[in-house]
Amino acid sequence: MSIYFLGLDCSTQSLTGIITDSISIIYKCIINFDKELPQYNTTNGVNILDDVKVVHSFPLMWVEALELLLNKIQNHISIENIKAISGSGQQHGTVYLNDKFESALKALNPKETIINQLKGCFSRQTSPIWMDSSTFRQCEEIRKTLGGLKETIKITGSNTFERFSGPQIRKFYQENPEGYRQTSIIHLVSSFMATILLGENAPIDHGDGAGMNLMNIKTKQWDISALNATAPNLIQKLPPLTDSYNIIGKISPYFIKKYGLNPNTLLIAWSGDNPNSLIGVGLIDKGKVAISLGTSDTYFGYMKNLHLDLNGEGHVFGAPTGDYMSLICYKNGSLAREKVKKEYNLDWGKFSEILRKTSPGNNGKIMLPYFFPEIVPLVLEPKVYRFGFDENDIEGNVRAIIEAQFLSMRLHSEWINEQPQEIYATGGASANKDILQVAADIFQTPIRQFNTTDSAALGAALRSLKTYYDFIKKGKNWDEIVDTFLKTQFSSETIPNIKNRELYNDMLNLYKKCEDYILRNGEDPEPSRKQFIEKYFL
Ligand code: ADP
Ligand code: XUL
Numbered sequence: 001m002s003i004y005f006l007g008l009d010c011s012t013q014s015l016t017g018i019i020t021d022s023i024s025i026i027y028k029c030i031i032n033f034d035k036e037l038p039q040y041n042t043t044n045g046v047n048i049l050d051d052v053k054v055v056h057s058f059p060l061m062w063v064e065a066l067e068l069l070l071n072k073i074q075n076h077i078s079i080e081n082i083k084a085i086s087g088s089g090q091q092h093g094t095v096y097l098n099d100k101f102e103s104a105l106k107a108l109n110p111k112e113t114i115i116n117q118l119k120g121c122f123s124r125q126t127s128p129i130w131m132d133s134s135t136f137r138q139c140e141e142i143r144k145t146l147g148g149l150k151e152t153i154k155i156t157g158s159n160t161f162e163r164f165s166g167p168q169i170r171k172f173y174q175e176n177p178e179g180y181r182q183t184s185i186i187h188l189v190s191s192f193m194a195t196i197l198l199g200e201n202a203p204i205d206h207g208d209g210a211g212m213n214l215m216n217i218k219t220k221q222w223d224i225s226a227l228n229a230t231a232p233n234l235i236q237k238l239p240p241l242t243d244s245y246n247i248i249g250k251i252s253p254y255f256i257k258k259y260g261l262n263p264n265t266l267l268i269a270w271s272g273d274n275p276n277s278l279i280g281v282g283l284i285d286k287g288k289v290a291i292s293l294g295t296s297d298t299y300f301g302y303m304k305n306l307h308l309d310l311n312g313e314g315h316v317f318g319a320p321t322g323d324y325m326s327l328i329c330y331k332n333g334s335l336a337r338e339k340v341k342k343e344y345n346l347d348w349g350k351f352s353e354i355l356r357k358t359s360p361g362n363n364g365k366i367m368l369p370y371f372f373p374e375i376v377p378l379v380l381e382p383k384v385y386r387f388g389f390d391e392n393d394i395e396g397n398v399r400a401i402i403e404a405q406f407l408s409m410r411l412h413s414e415w416i417n418e419q420p421q422e423i424y425a426t427g428g429a430s431a432n433k434d435i436l437q438v439a440a441d442i443f444q445t446p447i448r449q450f451n452t453t454d455s456a457a458l459g460a461a462l463r464s465l466k467t468y469y470d471f472i473k474k475g476k477n478w479d480e481i482v483d484t485f486l487k488t489q490f491s492s493e494t495i496p497n498i499k500n501r502e503l504y505n506d507m508l509n510l511y512k513k514c515e516d517y518i519l520r521n522g523e524d525p526e527p528s529r530k531q532f533i534e535k536y537f538l
Contacts, residue, residue, distance in 0.1 A: 001081060002026075005468065006073070007461025008066070008087035009454060010193050011273055012057075012129070012295040013045035015065040017073055018457040019082070020465060024488045025452065029072045031065040044295065044335060046131060052382060053162075053373055055131035059095045059122065060115045062189070063196055067113060070259045079260050084464035084471075085197065085251065086268035088276035088456040089190030090295075091211045092163045096124035096172065099184045105199055110258035114196065123183040124176075128168045130296065131331060133373040133380055135167035138174070142167060142213060145229035149312050156226055157210050157217030159312035161375065166213035166230045173231035186237050188212070190270035198267050199252025203242035206318030207275030207325075215241060217306065217316055244271045244320040245467050268467045271320055273456040274298055274327055279320050279463060280455030281424040282482040289413075289420045291439065291447075292455070294427035297333030297405060299413045301326050301420070309415040313376045320463055321478060326416045328376050330405065334429050336371040340401050344394045351398055352434040358399040360441055360500045361507055364533035365389040366514050366525075367400035376412050377519055385518050387529060402435055406442040407504075407511040422493075423447045426455035433494060440496040442504045451489040458485070503536055 002021050009016045013034070019027040031037070033045040040061045041047070048055050073079055101121040108117055128134075139160035146152045153159055160167055165188065173180040185201055188209075194202035209215040214230065216223035220241060227234040242248065251265040274292065278300060281290045289301035303324040308316055319325040341351050368385040389396040423445050429435055430449050440447045452458055462481055469476045510532050516522025 004077065004082045005461045005465040006082050006085040007457045007464060009273060009457035009460060010062050010087065010089045010189055011456065012090050015062065015069055016454050016457040017069050018454060018461045019077060020461045023484050027076050029069060031068050033061055033065060036068060037061050037064055046129060053134040053380065055129055056126035057129050059127050059192060062193060063114050066196065074259050080262045082261060082265055084266040084268055084468040086460045086464035087190065087193055087270040088273045088460045089188060089193055089270060090130055091208055091272035091274060092165050093127045093129035093189040094165045094168055095127050095187040095192040096183045097121055097185050098123040098182050101184065102201065108254040110254050123179050124172060130163045132168065133162040135162045135171045136380060138167040138170040142170060142229045146225060150310050153308050153310055153312060155216060155223055156213045157308065157316040158213065160213050164211060164213045166226060170230045180231065183237055185239060187239065190272060191239055194248060194267060194270040197251060197255060198249050199254065201239050202248050203240045203269060205242055205244040205269040205271045207244050207271035207320060209241050210317040211272060220318065242269050243322060244269050244275065244318065245463065247467060247471060266468060266471065268464045274300055275317055275320050275325060276459035277426055277455040278302060278325050278459065280459030281426050282486045284321055284478040284482055287420065288422060288424065289418060290424040290426060292427040293333060293425065293429035295334050297330040299328050299409050301416055301418050311415060313412050314415050328412055331372050331375050332369050336369055337401060337429065339371050340397055348432060352432060354395050354398040355402060355434040355438060358395050361503045361536050362396060362399045362403055363537050364529050365396045365400050366511060367404045368514060368518055369401045369404045377515065387514055387525065402438045406439045407508055410442055410508060411512055420445055425449045426453055428453055436494040440494045441500040444496045444501050446496060447494040448491050450486065450491045506532055
C-alpha cells in the first residue's frame, strides 16, 4: 500500500494541493479563487478598496476552496492513505474570530458546508493581507514604544512593516475597539487553515510568527513589550507558538466523515509560504538563495545564525528546520509585470520576445516600478518613474520593469551578505526563461528553475513527510528528502552572460542614483545616465 503526504498552500491567488508518496510528487491540484469562487468577486484573490493601501481577502473563501480541493483529491487518489498533512499560508494576513468560533468548529456537521456553519463566528468579516499598506501610523507608534528602529529589529527580527500582523491588529483595535473586544482569537492565514483541519485552535509556527512584529526573534516566544505596544490583552487573543516541525494533532471528524480521510492522519504545524518554499526548493544549508516570483517577488536564504538587517529593509523569520531564514519582499512582483503586459496588449510569449530582442541596459532607460505601493524601498503612494523614455515606448517599458525588479533585488539584498553560487527560482513567473535570463545577468549567477513552480505546497508536503518519518522513528534527514525530491524534478539552469557583468554593475549604481534622487532627495542622476549611454550604447 502506498502512503501519501499532503501539502497545501493557501496563497494570494489560489489554494494548491500537492500529494507525494515517499519519493515523488503524484498529484497536484489548484483552486483559483477568481475563477472557481466568483461569488467573492476578488481580483487576483484580493479586494483592493478605493484607498489602494487597503487590501483585504475573505477567510471563508479560503475555507470554501479547501472543501473544493479535498473533493478533487478524493476523486483522484485513495485519500485514506494520506498519513500527514501540513500547509502554507500567504504571510502576515490576520483572521479575527469571536467566542462562538471554537464551539461551532467542534460541532461541525459533515452534511453541511463549513462556511454555512461558521458564518457567524467572525468578529471581522474580512482579513487584511500582506498587500495592505494602510498602517503607517501604527508602525510608527509601535516602533517608538519599542525604543526605535534598531531596538524593534533586535526584538522582532524586522522593522515594523505596514503588512505585518502587529500593526494591522493595532489598527483594528484603534478603529473598531468593540470589534477588537469581541475578538476571542486572532489567527494568521496559516494557523487559521490548520485550525479548520484540526477542529480546534492551532498554534502559530516560528516561521510565520516572526512576520508579526510580536514574536521575540531570539527566544521565539511572544514578546510582552511588543504585545503591549500593539493592543491591550493581546496575549489572551493569540494562539501559542510552536516549532514548525511539531505535530499539532489529528484530522478532525468532519474531514474523516465527509472526505474519507483516515482518523490517524497527522497534522503538522502550518507555516508561511516563504518558509515552506525554503524547503520546497531545498535550501537547507548555507550558501544558496532563492527568488520566488509569485504574486509577491521575494528573495530569501537559509541562515544558520541570527543576522539582522539593522537598516530595516529585510526580515529574519524562523526556518522550518528550526534555524533562521532571511527575506526581502516586493509588492510590485507579478501583478506589476501583468500591468505592463496588459497595458500593451501582450501575452507572455510576446512579452518574452521583447525581452529577447532588446539590449541589456535598455539603452539607458530606467524605471522605478511602483505600480502599487512598495515595501522595499518603502513607497506608500504608487507612481511609476521613467528616466529617458515614456509610457508610449512598449519595448522600453517591458525591458525596464524586469531590469528594475532585479536591480532593486540585488541592491536591497546586499545586507544578507551571502554571495550565492547558484540562485533557485520558484513561483508562477519562474516558468519564464527570458525573465530568468535578465535575473541571471543582473546577479551574474546561474539560476536553477524546477519543474514544479509550487515550492510552497511542495515544501509543506515534504515537511509533513519528514515529521511523519520522525514520528514512526524511521527518521529521514533533510538532505536525503531534498535530494530524493528535487532530483526527480526536471530542472533547467539559466547561465549568466559574462559579457553583461560590467554593464549591470554600472547600471546598479545608476539605478541606486535614480532611487536616491526620487526617494531621498539625492543628486540628479542625469549626468551619470548620459555617461552610461555613452559607454555602452554610442
Ligand atoms: P501566488 O502563489 O502568489 O498566488 P503564483 O506563484 O502562482 O502566485 O504566481 C502567479 C503569477 O505567475 C501570475 O500572477 C502570473 O503573473 C505569473 N505567471 C504565470 N506564468 C507566467 C509567465 N509565463 N511569465 C511571467 N509570469 C507568469
Ligand atoms: C512575505 C510577504 C509575501 C506573502 C505572500 O513577507 O509578504 O511574500 O507571504 O506571498
